[in-house]
Amino acid sequence: MRLVAGVDVGGTRVKSMLCDFDGSVVLSHTASTPERPGDGIVDVITDTVSALLELARADGVDGALTAMGAVVPGLVDEATGSATWSANLGWRDLPLRQRLQDRFDVPVAMGHDVRAGLLAEFHLGAAMGAPDALFVPLGTGIASALLASGRVVAGSEWTGEIGHVIVEPDGPLCGCGRHGCLEAVASAAALGRAWRELGRDGDAEILSRAVDAGDPEAIRIWQGAIDALVRVIGPVCAAAGTRLVLIGGGLALSGATLLDPLRDRLVHAIGHERVTVTQAALGDRAGALGATLLAMEAAT
Ligand SMILES: [Zn+2]
Missing domain, CATH: 3.30.420.40 (ATPase, nucleotide binding domain)
Incomplete structure (x- = not known):
């Protein structure tokens, strides 16, 4: 099975999920966001995706990660893949897509949490x-x-x-x-x-x-x-x-x-x-679902 991971970094919670290419959610997970993680958010996202893959393997899911997407709040430059600024989470000009690309040997997408949420509502929800x-x-x-x-x-x-x-x-x-x-x-x-x-x-x-x-x-x-x-x-x-x-x-x-x-x-x-x-329609899952959709786009 080809899997995509989506991670939505929020002010208080990190929501993540693994989906197959039909958009079915295989596994989802929620954890607390560390206090003002700054550039440390790269480690948080990396650890989150690794933990999801381990959980999936433990559940007997036979699949490999094909692409991943991460979405963050604040100012985001999707063209350069940069998390430009977040007052609450403490990063500035963080080249997030490149940093994640250095960690994962699959295509990486990054985006803005609210725009990703709308993308999910457009494909799967109220829009x-x-x-x-x-x-x-x-x-x-x-x-x-x-x-x-x-x-x-x-x-x-x-x-x-x-x-x-x-x-x-x-x-x-x-x-x-x-x-x-x-x-x-x-x-x-x-x-x-x-x-x-x-x-x-x-x-x-x-x-x-x-x-x-x-x-x-x-x-x-x-x-x-x-x-x-x-x-x-x-x-x-x-x-x-x-x-x-x-x-x-x-x-x-x-x-x-x-x-x-x-x-x-x-x-x-x-x-x-x-x-x-x-x-x-999608509540607090919209951002993570949108991140998996961005990942699928990056994979094709
Ligand atoms: Zn203001």
Whole structure:
């Protein structure tokens, strides 16, 4: 059996899987991301793939690694295979594809976690067959990936970095050092913070239940976040002619409480009805699945 490995390095977890060339998942695994690994991420990915292959052999899987893919957050230059910058994980200008290529005697692909996630949603998930889509995971931070004419757009390393567009100049401090970035206002982490600053307990999920229960303070925070999202997503959809918006990340689990008002505000903001806002289908497996798809592309 020809196997491909996909590794998704996240801020808190490293998700990995082995697939065959039909896309069937043979084995998957999740581990914690070491604190600020920096260039040490090369060892983490190498060890992860070796462990997966060992587990597969122990399970009696008769196969050889044919290609591997790794996807990472932050700024990524797919053309050069470089992980340009990650504030949280601590690398800068890391030639990741080359470093992995030095370790593995198979074709290596590397990419951006959110763009790989959209690739997976396009081939296997909620964007299957859609010619255009915008994928926006709302988790600890906010990023995006755009599908146009059936292709995931990768312009420069800044592509998709909508989380640091300022939506409230006097708003909360962002991890980037500026105030009022979209992710400081509308990420799941930011919503949880805003809720606790009111003296309430819990996270964004508890907040969304308070919205359902009609709590006026919760509704005010929630609507503020939706307005901020629409201010950024709206112009992207208008410019690219996007008709499908996929919301992922922890906040997508709020379902209709988030998606329905977001869709209504988006339709109003861009002035046409043909926009669908829906939940991404692949959850936290999207990045690793996308990494295996990139690996298959690299192998052919
Ligand atoms: Zn920022």
